[in-house]
Amino acid sequence: MPENLERNDENVVYVGKKPTMNYVLAVVTQFNNGARNVVIKARGKSINKAVDIAEIVRNRFLNDLKYEVTLGTEKIKSEDRESNVSSIEILLKR
């Protein structure tokens, strides 16, 4: 097994402003390339898109996947103040 497939941090998909299906494809591709785990990470308003991605992957492409969800809060620093933003990590695993 190639070394990089054993490392979780190689298999992270960060959710941003692209269409949902782009990220679905990214996740499915990683599993098809042999990954055992893929983590979908999102913050703020992208969190609902992360859940959509996980659900579409599980329901339409890879029905045998299990998942674990971790919630968090991150501090965002702008020019003169600090604000909190929620985050989600959805670990999909074979």
Added chain:
Amino acid sequence: MPENLERNDENVVYVGKKPTMNYVLAVVTQFNNGARNVVIKARGKSINKAVDIAEIVRNRFLNDLKYEVTLGTEKIKSEDRESNVSSIEILLKR
């Protein structure tokens, strides 16, 4: 212990269009009234608000809470077609 506090289904907060802090207050109030578990439920674009609510409750009000997250997909029927919407349930427990 009053019978209703043993029943999980009494302690559900459905997230809609009200301000985030309204739901935070609802969750905290249920715990202060003796609930051992409170479930935050949301669908679609309210999912990120549900995560905000859970994080604010845990970080600012009740630091000892554990959580479990369940993802799902629900079918929404409109006049002539059916569409899917993602859902989240965040179980907060003492």
